[in-house]
Amino acid sequence: MRTHCKLVAIAACLGVALLLYFLAGSGADHEGSRGDAREEEEEEEDGRTALPSKTSTKPAQKKARASPRGQRGQQGHQKQKQQQRVRHREGGAAVRDGAGGRAKPGLSRGRQRAEAGRGARGFDVPDERMHLAVVACGDRLDETLNMLKSALLFSFRKIKFHIFAEQTLASLFEKGLSQWPRPISSKFQYNIYPITFSVGNAEEWKKLFKPCAAQRLFLPVILKDVDSLLYVDTDVLFLSPVDHIWNFLKDFNSSQLAAMAPEHEIPKIGWYSRFARHPFYGVTGVNSGVMLMNLTRIRSTLFKNSMISGGLSWEDLLHPLYQKYKNHITWGDQDLLNIIFHYNPECLYIFPCQWNYRPDHCMYGSNCKSAEEEGVSILHGNRGVYHDDKQPAFKAVYDAIHDYPFEENLFQSLFYPLQTKFLDTVNTLCGRIPQVFLKQVEKTMRTVYERRVVRHMRPRHQ
Numbered sequence: 001m002r003t004h005c006k007l008v009a010i011a012a013c014l015g016v017a018l019l020l021y022f023l024a025g026s027g028a029d030h031e032g033s034r035g036d037a038r039e040e041e042e043e044e045e046d047g048r049t050a051l052p053s054k055t056s057t058k059p060a061q062k063k064a065r066a067s068p069r070g071q072r073g074q075q076g077h078q079k080q081k082q083q084q085r086v087r088h089r090e091g092g093a094a095v096r097d098g099a100g101g102r103a104k105p106g107l108s109r110g111r112q113r114a115e116a117g118r119g120a121r122g123f124d125v126p127d128e129r130m131h132l133a134v135v136a137c138g139d140r141l142d143e144t145l146n147m148l149k150s151a152l153l154f155s156f157r158k159i160k161f162h163i164f165a166e167q168t169l170a171s172l173f174e175k176g177l178s179q180w181p182r183p184i185s186s187k188f189q190y191n192i193y194p195i196t197f198s199v200g201n202a203e204e205w206k207k208l209f210k211p212c213a214a215q216r217l218f219l220p221v222i223l224k225d226v227d228s229l230l231y232v233d234t235d236v237l238f239l240s241p242v243d244h245i246w247n248f249l250k251d252f253n254s255s256q257l258a259a260m261a262p263e264h265e266i267p268k269i270g271w272y273s274r275f276a277r278h279p280f281y282g283v284t285g286v287n288s289g290v291m292l293m294n295l296t297r298i299r300s301t302l303f304k305n306s307m308i309s310g311g312l313s314w315e316d317l318l319h320p321l322y323q324k325y326k327n328h329i330t331w332g333d334q335d336l337l338n339i340i341f342h343y344n345p346e347c348l349y350i351f352p353c354q355w356n357y358r359p360d361h362c363m364y365g366s367n368c369k370s371a372e373e374e375g376v377s378i379l380h381g382n383r384g385v386y387h388d389d390k391q392p393a394f395k396a397v398y399d400a401i402h403d404y405p406f407e408e409n410l411f412q413s414l415f416y417p418l419q420t421k422f423l424d425t426v427n428t429l430c431g432r433i434p435q436v437f438l439k440q441v442e443k444t445m446r447t448v449y450e451r452r453v454v455r456h457m458r459p460r461h462q
Helices: 002-046 070-090 109-120 141-154 167-178 202-206 213-222 242-251 271-275 295-299 314-325 333-343 369-374 392-403 410-422 434-452
Strands: 095-097 130-136 159-165 188-193 228-232 236-238 258-262 286-294 348-350 378-380
Touching (some): 130 141, 141 434, 213 228, 213 286, 228 242, 228 295, 242 286, 286 295, 286 333, 286 348, 286 378, 369 434, 392 434
Parallel strands (some): 159 188, 258 348
Antiparallel strands (some): 258 286
């Protein structure tokens, strides 16, 4: 009996000890989650900053002495944090952040700790800012804003937008971008540039094809401080993170300096293979609506051509090339790019058609195998299909992104309405394969959910 009582007493003591252990662990979890929240708040504040520049920061103020324990220690720690933020705000040249304010370069120690903590948990997102350029003239304001919106919805790394626009549109872009909510505006910065051409007749360049489209040819000349860049037309929508196409830069070999998708998959129905009156790349030519560029390599390369044997730099090549072929080109700047890479094929990387999916890939029957297998990653609604009823499947995607309210649930407010819209397109050539349009959207939203929600769930103590 005495032994039985001893066992009961020991079991009771262990139970009390375990209870105290779990209570302590719960308190630590709560404190840790508050710490994570503080780090996330600091990261969001720092998210409006630019990339580090060569400009040196001002000397730091004196740090407060940190008491080893108690309230004095906590106050000293908070004061240190404030001084770090002051030091962070003091240095560097400013650019526009997403909210239209002024942002300065550098990373606070709080953010560095947050980034290091994420890496330890297996969710390391590189702090490499991606650069996205677009050229907008005429009535392309809303279309361009919708493209920029799609780029931000799913992407993980921050983006610097380079917007080339007519003077009448510049203030409208400022107004539109400034109205986006803070959690979105903290993900990007932007610059707005006037339409300029460094060589030749500016009016001729403007009218070469669509209004101002030839501006893309001059991006390596204008953006001298940008190393790499993704250019897209205004009628492009991202159905997967910009990060994914940006990663193609790592696949370039030593001679490749740009990447595009083929103009068509089938030579028998391709435009260049049937009608072109000038040299073009490969068998079907390339489409320049989505173009990834290593600008540093472009600026340092001498391009072979049919005019002189020694090669010409990019800037020196453009105007003579236009003068020679201006009476033979139909698609303007895209034709000039095809001519350049016809003579320099080793400089071009070709990515699959899912990264530049156009009505041509489904209106004559499905002919983009990579989209059938993986889904569309970038949708290119040329032929004006976002704004008429000729290709309802393309319009359904455009309208779903346009109508999505920022910060709403992606599944409920974007994916489900998109699925519903596709029910009305199944009797069309492009709409009869809805999985091609929906697969990447669904996959990307799941990834976003995992990164934003699952990674914040802390495991319970065993």
